[in-house]
Amino acid sequence: MVRSLTSSKLTEVSEGKELEGFVVQEVSEIPEFCLSAYRLLHQPTGAQYLHIQRDDTNNVFSVGFRTTPNNSTGLPHILEHTTLCGSLRYPCRDPFFKMLNRSLATFMNAMTGPDYTIYPFSTQNIQDYKNLMSVYLDAVFNPQLKESDFRQEGWRLEHENLNDPMSPIIIKGVVFNEMKGVFSENQSLFEQNLLNNILPGHTYSFVSGGDPLVIPNLTYEDLKAFHAHYYSPSNSRFYSYGNFPLVDHLKYVNDKYLSNFKNTLPEDGRNTSVPSERRWSAERHKHICCRPDYMSTDLKKHSTIAISVLCSDITDIQETFELQVLSQLLVHGPNSAFYKTLIEPNIGSAFAPATGYEVQTKDSVFTVGLQGVNPKDFDEVVQLYNETLTNVVKEGFDEKHIEGVLHGIELNIKHQSANFGLGLLFGLTSLWNHDGDLVKAMKVEDQVSILRRSLRENPCHLQDKVVKYMKENTHRLVLTMSPDEDYEVKQAKAEQEVLHTKLAALSQQDKEVLFQQALKLRNEQEKTEDTSILPALHVEDLKKEIDLTPLTDVDILSVPIQVCVQPTNGMTYFRGILNTSELSSELKMLVPLFCEIATKMGTQRHTYQELHQLAQLKTGGLTVTNHIADDTMEMNSYEEGILFSSYCLDRNVKDMFTLWTELFNEGSYSDMKRFETLVREAAVQLISGISDMGHHYAMSSAASVVNPASYRKELSSGLSYVGKMKEISQMSDLSHVLAQMGQISQTVFNKNHLRCAINLNPGTEDAVLKEVEMFLGSLSGRAGLPLLKTKDPNYYLKKLPVRGFHHIHSIPVNFAAKSVSTVYYCHSHFSSLRVMARLITSKFLHPQIREKGGAYGSGLSLSPSGVLNFYSYRDPNSAVTFDIFDQANEWVQQNSFTDEDIEEAKLGVFQTVDAPIPPGSKGMNKFLYGIDDLLLQMHRSALMSVTRQDIIEVAEEYLGQNSQSKCGCALLGPKNEVLHLRKKEIWEFVQQDV
CATH class of the missing domain: 3.30.830.10 (Metalloenzyme, LuxS/M16 peptidase-like)
Known part of the structure; x- marks a missing residue:
């Protein structure tokens, strides 16, 4: 729970004050997020520290470093893995993974970005916080960096059967295999090449995660040198967030680690800063190849194209904020300019994942990418891109569209998530990595006010930015990607050549050493270790009783409503479940598609563009999803239905329910062109996510054999559904499927089998429930059993x-x-x-x-x-x-x-x-x-x-x-x-x- 700003303020901390080796450089209150920000500097080492004091029990800590690779061996990524394999104070194998089970952490991870590495965790327990802080800090500042850990996590040559010295020698390694998996996804390959080619002048021209063909060039000595150079307190950035005492954090960090170091930056010339990219004088083109995607909905349209422009320096806070708004206007939602000119005409199947405004690098990048394109249409896409920009500059943006985007920003400020502290860290990391003004970046309301003032003074303010950054920008990259039928063969050959080169350099004695190293590594992996040196919580430390959530159950027009009164920060959250067990088997197969399109087709009163704009202006979005819930009391029994949900500011509750009333009673399922666009987009999104979510798809498929609820989930979200969507997207005539969407709407969009839930602020109950009653009173049908179970007790016998x-x-x-x-x-x-x-x-x-x-x-x-x-x-x-x-x-x-x-x-x-x-x-x-x-x-x-x-x-x-x-x-x-x-x-x- 987040309370008022004053209750969380650190009154004893003021600018200029010294605390445990740190000097307070800045103290600022950020009223919109109910937090106080404290920026500190450790004078002996130059380490930076940002503390966010907020009345939130989910406390966060992170230590990070600017890591700028000068090759594609994956050095920062492999180092990230290897540092967590044991340290001076905790010399057992993989203390990171062992702490996953000795902690109540709500988040534990480490991650490598294009020019940074961070080690964050979050927990609600103060002792757990101290335990994890000690493990993380010792890992990064005092890692063992054993060669065997480097070989396990990075790469190694090893016999396929490590017990048989006559078996083939192959390349193994966790990161090596991870990156092969990453680049098995075509869009990941595309995004990596986009980064490398739009920013070719410095560290971004390399693959920070590691190119599988280059990773085997990395040596153990390189790893140790990289750590010595980058993992210095002088290059570190500490972050803490929550309601735990700041001074305790500072004392531990200083006493245990920083007090042992001095500022080494001036002495050894360690300069990790990233220079601004030198601007081009003319547009550049680049074409790459990828593996064929036979899951594509149109085998002639396998290609991807993106037009990217280099924008402002990430440290220009106001400029990057306004470019984010501009990006929303240009590429997000059906009212955006590029959606109308590139998606709706079916030139491509969907925007490429790289689309939008990216602020992860020193110079920010704006991209419009399109996937599912026929290569012969590349030139047309570029032409349409230019024409769209010309039209935007000429006609400007609809005022309601701008207000919708700004309303979304207001909602994001008010909306409380369980991981706010982590989200703030991830949002600030790149800016902080380049020494941007963090406090200014958090003052979002100031940025909105400045933008509004600029628009009042110059109605063409945003068009001017389109001209500057997109239309007249000569630092522009056109990247295209097409499948090569021989791609897999070429990749396998290239990997074999890397392996062959490595093997050719080995003497017989070297091979014997490899064999012994493999056995040694296996022995280390199998050795029973004493983990008692690691700190741990115990079950007895847990609270015995949960914190009860007061709920009230009321009936309105015979529909059960669960009411939960909470400090929701001026927001109302509404959810409803419609049972679908009485649908035919054929229609049940289409429920996920119906959920995908139900709020995007428009109504008899409003077009889909108008409806989207209304939802954007008055709510956080109208969402409809498939719902399958297992019976807690009986096997092979489950509830199947549709979950619809939305949230809004308290002032917009009436408008939110007016929109749901319109969707339920006046939904329109007649616009074939719109339906085709939505089907195509949905199919492409599903297909392009297979490689990244492969374990979920595999589990769904396996579980479908043994459990009816899992089988239903497989049909609605597994590979079966992916195949179904591919089949539908390839139909020449979708009129029958569109008619079925209308049938589903008529069957379930009523109050026959409905239940609802409301989470709201104290004092708003009467007003909100009155609007709920108005909504329910408008629905057809007669309230019946809200909770129907689907049962299949003999499921095993069928399988x-x-x-x-x-x-x-x-x-x-x-x-x-x-x-x-x-x-x-x-x-x-x-x-x-x-x-x-x-x-x-x-x-x-x-x-x-x-x-x-x-x-x-x-x-x-x-x-x-x-x-x-x-x-x-x-x-x-x-x-x-x-x-x-x-x-x-x-x-x-x-x-x-x-x-x-x-x-x-x-x-x-x-x-x-x-x-x-x-x-x-x-x-x-x-x-x-x-x-x-x-x-x-x-x-x-x-x-x-x-x-x-x-x-x-x-x-x-x-x-x-x-x-x-x-x-x-x-x-x-x-x-x-x-x-x-x-x-x-x-x-x-x-x-x-x-």
């Missing part, structure tokens, strides 16, 4: 024999999954299974699949439907991974885990169970999933009571030999003949990209 799906896709990495059906949420075994899943993830799957196997990630999760989902992410060794999945019960039955391991597993579960919830989302567990405070309290108590014997018993029952008849498997990736060896399963091969 026998056990099957696995191999979704063959033209990507060079794999995503593996195995799913097992267990029990419902309120079953006595559910809590034991949840703890068991976390235990297996951290103590068995992580060392076997990531450390040894080289996959980027792996895990075992328990879904609310009672499905245990094993998974691996960007996995080079998936055939072995399935064997590891099968061995999980055997590992548990060996009973080699400790009581401490069980304790850590419980803590890992409580990270999710006790995650912070913002006021606008309080009570949603009950409304959406039927889990009220009583059930949650019972579940928490059960989790705390899970014993070793409980874990062993549920593992045997649900993962043992008898469970094999109730499991499903899935693999997403290239052809893998090894699957034929898994005789106990019947695999179905699905050529996904045909």
